[in-house]
Amino acid sequence: MNKKKEDSPLDVLKDFGSRLMVEIQRGVFPSISFPDRGTDNIRFDSDLGRFTLGNATITRDSSNLKHIRSFAQLVWVASFVKQLLESGRTSSLRDLYYSAEAYDVEFKNQAESDRIITDLECVTGLAREDFAIYSEEHSSIFGQLVMRYTVPGYEDKTVNLTMSPDGLPIGPALMTAEPVSSDARCILAVESGGIFSRLIETRAWDRFGCILVHLGGQPPRSTRRLMRKLCVHLDLPLFIFTDGDPWGMHIAQVIISGSANAAHISELTVPSAKWIGITPEDITHYSLPSEDMKNVDLKRLDELTRDIRYADETWQKHIHRFRELRKKAEQQSFSKYGVDFVVDTYLPDKLNI
């Protein structure tokens, strides 16, 4: 089942339901086929710079006793999110899990309902955010960007994202808002909240002409979707600034190339995004306060060496140098040179401003 570009998520769900209905009315046991997302069917497409699924499909056949449970769960999830969309509601993954009880649909645990939601993503080619299903964590955003909000139950309005000097959470309302205009020349995504605050209070966003995103560790998928949307609609480059360790580097990598378990979602990655550090060279060059890498850090570097997303020479060099240095440094370690150093010196160096 492939969505057409112009179809709304609600249209896609209705098509899905109609197809099942037609089969039932014909006296046929309905079945559902969708791309298999098992490891064997996931490949890395170097041209696209992201994971995709191969041609293998799996089928849930309602005439097969072993399939009935997951078939019914999948149809229920589709019907639940259709109601959500029709009533202008959103739901967390957890809410959906509990909501099933109202319909006597059984999930062993939330892991099972999460998996069925992913099945529906594969069936429809859409992401759960299109179905108003969100995780509870939110990143934040701030900058010279006007978004138009269309939230059911509220008047449509445009909001300038410099409005709140603490930033705005990237929640369901902002996720469904549309960019109207922006003076920004780039997007700067930062790992730590301390740096995000510093960039706002020094008006560095104004000086650098950037929209700021606070990732807060590995960001929720909705944050990656929003960054991609802004990059595409506003044609802006994206720079990612993280701690100087394998974990920070991988936060950037997932934004750039995505992850295997979201191989079925096409509009999530930003292949042109750039990791600006803290690189191992930065730790040496700026004599940053650093800590010795622990075994878990070194093991992580080994894993990354073998990771297809790090096949590129530049990435391999970063890994190699981290391994030689055996040190890691946090973004906030720049405060060694005064709290504004990161804004006055490091970022202009890196952004060539």
Next chain:
Amino acid sequence: MNKKKEDSPLDVLKDFGSRLMVEIQRGVFPSISFPDRGTDNIRFDSDLGRFTLGNATITRDSSNLKHIRSFAQLVWVASFVKQLLESGRTSSLRDLYYSAEAYDVEFKNQAESDRIITDLECVTGLAREDFAIYSEEHSSIFGQLVMRYTVPGYEDKTVNLTMSPDGLPIGPALMTAEPVSSDARCILAVESGGIFSRLIETRAWDRFGCILVHLGGQPPRSTRRLMRKLCVHLDLPLFIFTDGDPWGMHIAQVIISGSANAAHISELTVPSAKWIGITPEDITHYSLPSEDMKNVDLKRLDELTRDIRYADETWQKHIHRFRELRKKAEQQSFSKYGVDFVVDTYLPDKLNI
């Protein structure tokens, strides 16, 4: 050293510095005395409904070799936060730790710098948020409330907190903003982000006339400060809605009565706040999907029985009934009855609306 009501944090810091200078100019080794916050000097004041410190004090004497390190650290922290306030900057606890290196002041680890910041709170009678030192975590807020922001580097402005339908983070800017006006009749603080979103998208805040706060587990101190400020300035009652387990109950308790390690901070608690559930009775009454309590939950109940903050009969009854029931339930378990049940039935029951 006692602050006078009208003194600004900057005045308090200047007084502190001047006193040390005077002693030095007199040729005396300066010393600093402040309330001891050791366990023996912490008591629970039943009238105030919160912890306070007794009369014991400790002294850091610069003529004593053993005191010199912590004396110097304390004076450096005071001078660092004075610069922060003068330059209109904020700092995270982590930033402060790293900033010390620039001045050749040594902290073994962040735990040590955090402790010295608490010492400065004891010395001055102010909270670190008054000195622009924040933790990185933020809760969110939403509702019919207009706040006036005065952020250095930005034009003063008033913001209506219904402006962003995802809520606003309770960050440094909002923490220093002042309430201007509100139509709200109460504040409703909720533990989970799912419930917070639901209350916004159903316009329940409008129906209940409430300002919503998303706690996200045990909230940061700045969130408790803001809730207290709003309760006091706007004369609003505060209701706290958490998961039905010892941990949720304790989130409410800390908002109401504070914690022993903040016994030196007076303006943090809301003794009139009310925990509205999920109580053990609610789990039974609403037949909520629940889980068996684990050993760690039962052990926590034992601790709470002996906790002075739970001395009151009503709290003891809650603990007793949890122990009988041996079940716990999450806020989102109400979705068993449909995603709007919590808004249409449970909260009106509890808030008597």
